[in-house]
Amino acid sequence: MDFDDTPEEAAFRTRVRAWLEANATPKRSRDDRxxxxxxxAAYLAAARAWQAKKAAAGYAAIAAPREMGGLGGTPAMQVIYNQEEGRFLTPGHVFEVSLGTALPTVAMxxxxxxxxxxxxxxxxxxHIWCQLFSEPSAGSDLGNVRTRAVRDGDGWIVTGQKVWTSGAHFADYGILLARTDWDEPKSKGLTMFILDMKLPGIEVRPIRQISEESHFNEVFLSEVRLPEGARLGPxxxxxxxxxxxxxQERFSLGENFSGDLYDQIAGLARQVLWNDRPAIEDARVRAGIADAYIAQFGVDLIVRRGMSAxxxxxxxxxxxxxxxLIGARAFQTAGALALELGGAEGLIAAEDLGADWRLPQLFWIxxxxxxxxxxxxxxxxxxxxExxxxxxxxxRTDRDVPFRELEG
Ligand SMILES: Cc1cc2nc3c(=O)[nH]c(=O)nc-3n(C[C@H](O)[C@H](O)[C@H](O)COP(=O)(O)OP(=O)(O)OC[C@H]3O[C@@H](n4cnc5c(N)ncnc54)[C@H](O)[C@@H]3O)c2cc1C
Incomplete structure (x- = not known):
């Protein structure tokens, strides 16, 4: 298996790196945000401006065909761009759903x-997009979606509730999964729509998280009228x-889970004193750091395998x-070790303990x-x-049963 860039990919990486160096500030450390x-509001304005700048340079949608406004490149080029941009201070996350999943679905x-x-x-x-799939009783199994879209003349009337919708409170559009036929089995009576988030009948309620932020929302839909042109796919x-x-999510390749987590924790363990000795001298701490290293090394190899494909x-x-599966757990266990190293101040005092502690705390949360x-x-x-x-x-006993009968 060849993990190296092809000559064309290497040339593209050099071009991207030069453009980023001319247009963005490099991160000083991995937890620089x-x-x-x-x-x-200011963050969103900065994210929109950065996206416009990328579009002007041809980097907004690298793998999308030219006739759709993209660069006409390969998915590998998009991954290379993402890897390189990850080294710079740019506004992240706002366009993740738009570019990562919603727009590729519209393109397809x-x-x-x-x-x-x-x-x-x-x-x-x-425009910013969101993804309205999950509902209070439909998450892992989206075949349980109950939000209903009923034909009305040459359009549709949509009623129901979505939940955990990331970015719905600032999104302009969303892709919405709704049930249009209750006599078909659970996965067969569904239809996808494009939802204009400013339409009457849509109420977005932000969910407050443990970090005090609100990244996701409940979305209530009360007789929202959609034109036939809002249907996405048959x-x-x-x-x-x-x-x-x-x-499409597979192509993101877990970029959030690669990196140098063990290094961060080892650095903290060298700083902290336990019984007047550096905590890294404690065998249990060293075992925790080794576990984080093994998990991350494994994740990096799987990412490279995906990149190679x-x-x-x-x-x-x-x-x-x-x-x-491995990366998120490793973040959680390494975050817990960092909190333990921080002692009584572990979770509450990143400001007091110093910037080195911010990232492990974020992992934990x-x-x-x-x-x-x-x-x-x-x-x-x-x-x-499987x-x-x-x-x-x-x-699966419910696969061929009309959804209406499962309701009872
Ligand atoms: C940070 C975050 C952002 C999100 N953003 C979005 C978004 O933008 N749009 C959107 O539509 N959704 C979003 N979600 C929702 C997410 O997709 C769902 O939470 C997830 O799919 C799980 O569904 P659920 O919460 O309904 O849990 P459930 O499916 O009810 O699962 C409950 C428990 O049962 C287990 N379980 C379920 N089925 C099985 C099975 N077959 N075998 C074994 N165990 C099982 C699960 O693992 C879990 O432990 C987001 C969630 C989070 C945490």
Whole structure:
């Protein structure tokens, strides 16, 4: 397996790096974050401006075809760009759903009118998108979606509730999974729509998190009227459209889980004194650091395997499920070790203990969410069991039953 860039990829990496050096500030350390102290409105404005700058340079949608406003490059080039941008201080996350999953779905399933209307403005940063799939009783199994879209003349009326919708409070549009046929089995009666988030009947309620931030929301839909032109893909094919959206997540390759976590923890363990000796002299601490190193080394190898597949023009395999399964747990256990090293001040006093402590604290706070978002640990294990190891699948008794009967 060849983990190196091809000559073309290496040339692209050099070009991207030169452009980033001319247009952004390099990170001083891995936990350096863009926009400390900016409020949400200012951060969003900065993110839109950065996206517009990337679009002007041709880097907004590298793998999208030129006729759709992209650069016409390969998925490998997009991954290379993301790796390089990760070394610079730029506003992250705001366009993650737009560029990572929503717009590729519009590009794959949209009509020519939809592509013309939505792709380029979003690549330029004019529009932000969100993903309205999960509901209070539909998460791991989106076949349980109950939000209903009912035909009304030449349009649709949508009623229901979504939850955990990242960025819905600032999104302009969303891709929405709704049930259009209750007499079909659970995965067959679904249809995907494009939702204009400013339409009457939509109420977005932010969910307050343990960190005091609100990244995701409940979204209530009360008789929201959609035109026929809002349907994304064929009626009744929403499951297929949704699967193609989730496939896109594989191309992100768990960039959030690679890095030098063990190094950070080892640095802290050298600083901290336990019984007047550096904590790193304690065998249990060294074992924790070794565990973090092993987990990250494994994650990095799986990421490289995925990158190698992308580089050959293939899709990364189901074994990519291990990246998040191992990476998010490693963040959580390493975060816990860092908190222990911080002693009584562990979680509460990053400011007092110094900047070195901020990232491990963030790991601790964000790891539980990372173990759920984009498929829980158990769902990743099911994927590995069934699709990597070839073990027998789960027994599913509801697959062919009309959804209406499951309701009772
Ligand atoms: C930070 C974050 C951001 C998110 N952003 C979005 C977003 O933008 N849009 C969106 O639509 N959703 C989003 N989600 C929701 C996310 O996709 C769901 O939370 C996730 O799919 C799990 O669904 P659930 O919460 O309904 O849990 P459930 O599916 O109810 O699962 C509950 C428990 O049962 C286990 N379980 C379920 N099924 C099985 C099974 N077959 N075998 C074994 N165990 C099982 C699960 O692992 C879990 O432990 C986000 C979630 C988080 C944490």
């Amino acid at each position: 863009f926009g400390a102290g900016l409020d949400e 399933w949209g009509t020519s009118e939809q592509k013309a209307a939505y792709l380029e403005p979003a690549f330029r940063g004019d 009626e009744g094919q929403g499951w297929k459209v949704m699967l193609s959206t989730l496939m 992308i580089s050959r023009g293939e899709s990364p395999g189901p074994e990519m499920a291990a990246i998040k 964000s790891a539980p969410g990372a173990r759920i978002a984009g498929g829980t640990d158990e769902i990743q294990k099911n994927t590995i069991a 699709r990597v190891l070839g073990l027998p699948g789960e027994i």
